Amino acid sequence: MSDDASDDVSDATTEPTAGLTVAIIPARGGSKGVPRKNLRTVGGVPLVVRAIRAARDAAGIDLVVVSTDDDEIAAVSAEAGARVVRRPAEISGDTASSESAILHAVDEIESGIEARREKVGVIAFVQATSPFIPSEALAGAVAEVRAGRGDSVFSAHETYGFLWRREGDGDGAQATAINHEAAHRPRRQDREPHYLETGAFYVFRAAAFRRSRHRFFGRIRIAEVPEWTAIEIDDEQQLRLADALAAVHDQTQDAAARIDVRAVVTDFDGVHTDDTAIIDADGGERVRVSREDGMGVALLRRAGIPMLILSTEQNPVVRARAEKLRVPVLHGIDDKEQALRAWAEGEGIRLDDIAYLGNDVNDLPAMRIVGWPVAVANAHPRVLAAARVVLTRTGGNGAVRELVERVLPD
Structure with missing residues (x-):
C-alpha cells in the first residue's frame, strides 16, 4: 500500500472499523458506448459475474451485492451468488452517480439486517467494467x-509516463508538459513514479462515506495492482482487447487450479466420444469411448457429485x-441452456457451481451460464475462446477423466 495525502482529514480515524464489509457492484442495464x-x-x-467472483474471492468481504435496474442482470447476478438490490428509476439514468447507487444499496442492506443489529462498516465499491480485478x-x-x-483505499498502478496536455484546437493546438519539463528527459530510474487510478475498486468506511457522499476522504491510500489489470471496458475495441487478454491470463491462472464445483454436466458427442461414428448397413451407430x-x-x-x-x-x-x-441423461435437447437451468433448479445447485464440458458451438449457450465452462483440447475455436479452462485431452481420449480429476479434492 502507498499513501496519498488528503486535505480533508476530518473523517480520519486510526480505530479498527466494526460492522459488515460489503462489496457493492453497480450494474445498470442501459449503456450507450457498449x-x-x-x-x-x-x-x-x-x-458482472467476473466482478462478483473477484469480490467473493477477496478475504474479508462478508456480502457481495449487485445494484441494478435490469431483470436479466439481476437473474445472472443471483445465479453467481450475489444479493441483488433493485435500483429505482430515478438513480438508474445516464446522469446518476455511482455514489447514489451505493448509498441506496447500503440503506437497503441495513434495513434487511436491522433485526440482527448489524450495520455496514466498510464498503468495497467494485466496478464490473474492470474485468481483471485482483482479489488479493x-x-x-x-x-x-x-x-x-x-479511510479510503483505491486501486492504481505505478507509471513513469510523461504526461502532456493539448491546448487549443485545430491548427493552433499545442502540447504542454504536465508532470515533467519538456526540455529535461531524465532516465526512468531518476524519475518519480506516479499512480494511475484504474477504477477497479474503492474501499472506504461506510459512516464517513455517508457524511461526505464521496469515495475519497480522510487518509487516502493506494492499493497497487499490476498495470495489465487496468483495462476498463468503455468501447468495443477495449472489449476485444480484454477478451484476448482473458484467453491467456484466465486459462493460465486456472490451468493447475482445482475446479471447485458441486456438479458436472457434459455434452456427449465429441466429449465422451472422438466425434466420429461407425454406421452399419441397418443405419445403427457405433461410437468409440x-x-x-x-x-x-x-x-x-x-x-x-451429481x-x-x-x-x-x-x-x-x-x-x-x-x-x-x-x-x-437428457438427449434430443435443442435448447441446452434452458434444459440446464431446469436441471440445476431441480437439483438445488447454483449455475455458478457447475462445470460444463463441451466441444462444439451448440454447447455455447450452456457454457455461458455456468461458473466453469470447460472445453476439450480439440474443441471448436469459439468454444475454446469461451472456455475458462481448456483441457489437455481430446474428446473420447480421457477428457472426462481429466475434468473429474480436477474436480475431486486431493
Whole structure:
C-alpha cells in the first residue's frame, strides 16, 4: 500500500472499523458506448459475474451485492451468488452517480439486517467494467480500512509516463508538459513514479462515506495492482482487447487450479466420444469411448457429485452409455441452456457451481451460464475462446477423466 495525502482529514480515524464489509457492484442495464455492457462476456464470463467472483474471492468481504435496474442482470447476478438490490428509476439514468447507487444499496442492506443489529462498516465499491480485478489487492484494501490504517483505499498502478496536455484546437493546438519539463528527459530510474487510478475498486468506511457522499476522504491510500489489470471496458475495441487478454491470463491462472464445483454436466458427442461414428448397413451407430473416462465418472459418482449428460442427439447409443455409467441423461435437447437451468433448479445447485464440458458451438449457450465452462483440447475455436479452462485431452481420449480429476479434492 502507498499513501496519498488528503486535505480533508476530518473523517480520519486510526480505530479498527466494526460492522459488515460489503462489496457493492453497480450494474445498470442501459449503456450507450457498449450496449448491455455489464452482460457482455470476457473470456466467456459476463462482466458482472467476473466482478462478483473477484469480490467473493477477496478475504474479508462478508456480502457481495449487485445494484441494478435490469431483470436479466439481476437473474445472472443471483445465479453467481450475489444479493441483488433493485435500483429505482430515478438513480438508474445516464446522469446518476455511482455514489447514489451505493448509498441506496447500503440503506437497503441495513434495513434487511436491522433485526440482527448489524450495520455496514466498510464498503468495497467494485466496478464490473474492470474485468481483471485482483482479489488479493482488493482483500488488502479491505484489511487496510478495517484495521484503521486508511479511510479510503483505491486501486492504481505505478507509471513513469510523461504526461502532456493539448491546448487549443485545430491548427493552433499545442502540447504542454504536465508532470515533467519538456526540455529535461531524465532516465526512468531518476524519475518519480506516479499512480494511475484504474477504477477497479474503492474501499472506504461506510459512516464517513455517508457524511461526505464521496469515495475519497480522510487518509487516502493506494492499493497497487499490476498495470495489465487496468483495462476498463468503455468501447468495443477495449472489449476485444480484454477478451484476448482473458484467453491467456484466465486459462493460465486456472490451468493447475482445482475446479471447485458441486456438479458436472457434459455434452456427449465429441466429449465422451472422438466425434466420429461407425454406421452399419441397418443405419445403427457405433461410437468409440474411453474406459478411462468410465473410471473417472465412477470416481465422481462415489464422491457424491451429481453428473448429467446433456446431448442434442437423440440416439440409443447415448442412453446406452449413460446407463453404463449410471448417470442421468437428457438427449434430443435443442435448447441446452434452458434444459440446464431446469436441471440445476431441480437439483438445488447454483449455475455458478457447475462445470460444463463441451466441444462444439451448440454447447455455447450452456457454457455461458455456468461458473466453469470447460472445453476439450480439440474443441471448436469459439468454444475454446469461451472456455475458462481448456483441457489437455481430446474428446473420447480421457477428457472426462481429466475434468473429474480436477474436480475431486486431493
